[in-house]
Amino acid sequence: MERPALTMAGIRKSFPGVVALDGVDLTLQAGEVHVLLGENGAGKSTLMKILAGAYRRDAGEILMQGRPVDIAGPRDARALGIRVIHQELSLVPSLSVAENIFLGAAPSRFGVIDWASLRARAIRLLSDLGVAIDPDAPVNRLALPQRQMVEIAKALADQQSASVLVMDEPTSALTSREVDVLFGLIERLAKRGVAIVYITHRLDEVYRIGHRVTVLRDGRNVSTAMLGDTSVSGLVSMMANRDLADHYPKQPAPIGNELLRAEGLGRAGVLEDISFSIRAGEIVGMAGLMGAGRTDVARAITGADRVDRGRLFVRGRAVSFRAPADAIREGIGLLPEDRKAHGLVALLNVARNIALPQSRKVAGPAGIVPRRAEAALAAPVIRDLRIKATPDQQTRQLSGGNQQKVVLGKWVAGDARIFVFDEPTRGVDIGAKVEIYQLMNRLTAAGAGILMISSELPELLGMSDRILVMHRGRIQAEFTAAAATQERVLSAALGLAGPVLSESPARTARANRVEG
Amino acid sequence: MKARRFGTLIGLVVLCLVLWALTPFFLTVSNLLNIAEQTSINAIVAAGMTFVILSGGIDLSVGSIVALSGVVLGLSLHAGYSPAVALPVMIAAGVLAGATNGLLIDRGRLPPFIVTLGMMSIARGAALLITEGRPISGFEESFRALATARVGFVPAPVLIMATVYLVAHFVLTRTTFGRYVYAIGGNEDAARLSGVRIHLHKPAIYAVSGLTSALAAMILTARLNSAQPIAGTMYELDAIAATVIGGTSLMGGEGTLAGTLIGALIMGVLRNGLNLLGVSSFLQQIVIGGVIVGAVLVDTVLKRPRT
Amino acid sequence: MKARRFGTLIGLVVLCLVLWALTPFFLTVSNLLNIAEQTSINAIVAAGMTFVILSGGIDLSVGSIVALSGVVLGLSLHAGYSPAVALPVMIAAGVLAGATNGLLIDRGRLPPFIVTLGMMSIARGAALLITEGRPISGFEESFRALATARVGFVPAPVLIMATVYLVAHFVLTRTTFGRYVYAIGGNEDAARLSGVRIHLHKPAIYAVSGLTSALAAMILTARLNSAQPIAGTMYELDAIAATVIGGTSLMGGEGTLAGTLIGALIMGVLRNGLNLLGVSSFLQQIVIGGVIVGAVLVDTVLKRPRT
């Protein structure tokens, strides 16, 4: 066998109170796509951050082409040809897309930037990636998936010198179309001899592009194998040390009364004529391509954004939300898409984050919080969702997937009846995903209604009772679970199919409704 | 967080040890009471400032609000109202000015720095205007007792300071409002989406700062037996320094009141010590600047995680 | 960003129109040149402040650095050195003080507010110490020309200001250093992970602020024919106000120098106008405070996206 492109041997890293990595080995060959798997908090990102020079290792060594190297900072890593797409996006919001892509590596002479060449190269790169993003737009104008594409473009900015490319959950915010483009690109790079580390929680992707797989558990190696020699269930049991019988354990609940109804919601330039309903016991899926407006719907019905037009009913009663607090009072909970920006107060501990929406209840009328009340509220949530953290830990110290579970936990702990989940399983490991699905089953069984926005079609198809498909700010189509297939949903999302393919309870209800 | 508070406390203790070694006048009961009394005004202002900074804001107007509420108090007392009337009126003035800051910041979505910079100028101008620039002096003993009385051997301002800190600490650690202060400072968007009514709580946070400024003005007026429209100049810098030395992050979301109190004491002890040692005024400025940076540096080094 | 700059410009124009309507003295060539000249010092300090604020920091020490580099200049000139020697020396003093800020902030990972607050006190103390509190006055005409000369009808300080702005604008918009300023302010972690040498650029950013403070001190000293250790008091607030009125975000990462210049002009025009109108001193403070808040409010309303 030829000399490995990169070897990490015996890597140790501990944070105050946690051993994140405990003697981990990883070997990469040039030209391979090496999948790194593990439950949330297994240490995947930490290992890659050490490679990127973001953290210093406590022990262990790193060899490139057989030679030991010292990676003291991000610049060293770059100089060695290591490129990393981090799990938590790291872009500069106010700078343009083009500048972000070439940040730290802009073409310049004597410190003066060559803008023309910078733009031209950015445009070329973006079109290689097959995305239509304005290179001059400031990044803070982009939606999360677009930012993710910029992040990918940034890692590829000077591919010529890249020998190792790390992708930490690059597709967690992407829809299938962008995923296809990205995979094409990964294959081309691998052919060119780049060693690629690919971290994901989407097991379907593993077999599409991976050559070898390394599984971590609790900061230790479990195994490294050729993917041809493993099965999905084998991987799952390696990661979780248990078997998962069913990946989409949908348990239909009895459908009850209407909980929420939107009628003709609209906001200039963003949403148009959004009408649908959610009934007790129902999971309503919502599909769409990047930027279709799903997040805007979620925000509009939870009081996060104002709407220009339309009406909203909760249990048949017209409501108008001035702030999310009003929606929460009506029993509506929103799990936002971007947990870092909208979901977590990173400096607060886990218990206080979970208790935040329930503060009034925790505190009672006088507004005084009894000692440990929050911890008491949070403890069962931490247990039920298997969050790898203590109630007193700051949430910023948690792994990405565990942070996601904390955000979810905020609503589970309360008495919301209507849940709006925007990408609920983003960055969540396969075991936890199933737990979340089971949680959704429990919620619907108890009479709750759920709007689940997701870019993972299998999960939508597997868990929804109905699926709404959005296209350019409108509801393009609506399917019953039985009528929905991958192809039909996709073509609706692309705007190819007719407006409504199946009978739509919400629309029918609206057509038959008597004014007053 | 605990390590951090600890770090600042070490700084205070070291400072005290150094002064104890350098001058026999430092470690006497009367001097320590002296320091506590002198620290009280800055400490009280800094308590409100801590609320504001924890919420991710800043309040430059505290000094001017001290002046404004002070002259409101002075005028009320001179107009013949009893302290039982005049004090609520002056406190209302402070709270109102603070709440106005908060409303402008929240409703107008303006940077706190600018709004409170404007208020700094406006409140000062108003204080000068209503007094025509003259101090209002000479109050009855019943009122002056707020500064001069002693309970046991503890001066009244120190008692007031202790009460303010106990109440504020309770509010910050044990009430929903306190939680919201941290949540808003940590991530305002997330707090809003979690049902925190920002429109209610932001003005309240700045009102707290207005309230503590008014309480400080009360002590100051009693102490000087005079309400001056030019009082409180630069108080904002002292209060911010105390807060930040005490470990509260200017980014918001992180910090404690105990830290702020220690921060205020460090500044008070330092000034007192330099006076006792007879250090020249110019050198004092250099030493104070150095100690401010040094205190935070020690604290940061102690707290720094290995990465 | 463009809308925002536009908003502030509208504010400036409205202010000018109001003053034009109120007093015949406002819109004369000589008065406008006056304003430009009077604005130059604050504008130059604010240019450096803009670098610092764009990078997510703040510099409270600018006023003290003006004083310190001013007295260094005065002492050098009085010691018989020619301006060709004295000016580089005083500029080095300013740059050094600024770089020290930057090094402490970067290496010590200290909050810029605290470090520059410390430097504010230290540099002021140093300026007082080396002059024993006395001004240094009376310089040769060759040096004073920096303030008194005119090129055509344009006063030298205005030319210097224009040059500073052109160069600074070029640096901010066209060089890697300039873009790193935005990147560090926008997301320091991202900048670091992208290989930006924070350890190099942060001290440089504060050095720029020290440099502009020294340039301002040069004009101020020539203009007053005197270098004073108490010069520059409160310059930090004026410079920050100009920067923020000009649309630069105190969170860093967003803003322009053109905006800062407009912000400085708004403040200059306002002070000039109030003098021309003979507004009473108390009222002036209220009006200035109101206009600062008002200018940013108008700007924010114009820029606000509908949500």
Add this chain to the structure above:
Amino acid sequence: NRAGGDSNAATARPVVALVLKTLNHPFFVDMRRGAQEAADRLGVTLQVQAAEREVDVEKQMQIVENLIQTGVRVLCITPSGSREILSALVKAKNANVPVIVVDTRLDAKAAADAGVRGETFIGSDNYEGGRLAGRHAVTVTGGKARIGILEGIAGHETADSRLRGFRDAVAGEPGMAIVASQPANWERDQGFNVFQNMLQAHPNIDTVFAASDLMALGAIEAIAAAGKTGKIRVIGFDALDDAKRAIDAGTMDASVAQFPYEMGKAAVESAVKVINGESLPADIMVKLEMVTKATSGKATEGSR
């Protein structure tokens, strides 16, 4: 309660404290030098302390409280507030530290109420100085002038007295018109800017009164910039060195001299008398003088 002070006093030279409003102003720098000269001559240790800002009476009060702890024998003070400082002086009295008041008088009634009595007052009257400046203006302009005034920090006692004195002196003269009065906050660069602006609105101003020389010196540069040197009389206050040079150069007309050096000297001399148990007169008035080109040589000598 002053055991520490006593043992100190027994072994070392007696300590006299001089608490100034500030040391940022040449006026007080001169006062300190006078005091130091006397202290060296008379064999006492001088401790000089000052607040950073002239108007910060609370900080001055703290300094007094702290100095009392160290057992100073006599406290000389230039009060930042004539009534506000009394609270601190009461504490001095309770600690048996005699007080000598310099430059700014205590408010007589408030002092009596508080039971505070300074051993003596050394200084000259700011109000009188203002009147002196006003009368000088009337004399040199022949009773006909268009006057611009540069005010100090709003609400500042010293500046206010000087202004009142000046205004009272010119009030009776129908030909003396005050056309503009603006604050320049006691700063040189603000004196420049404000007067430059004032000239725009009132180009026919022919006389300036500035409540301190710092502002007057700024105004002189503004006048030079407008090419009006010699056409506008500038009257200042404090007779700072820079001002005297300007008077010699003819760019400034006059300044009221208060002789801070003399005040400082007299303060320490009086303190030593207090220590020796000698009695002092109630007031030690230091002369006020109009420094003009004719007198300036003499004046410069006098204040050194």
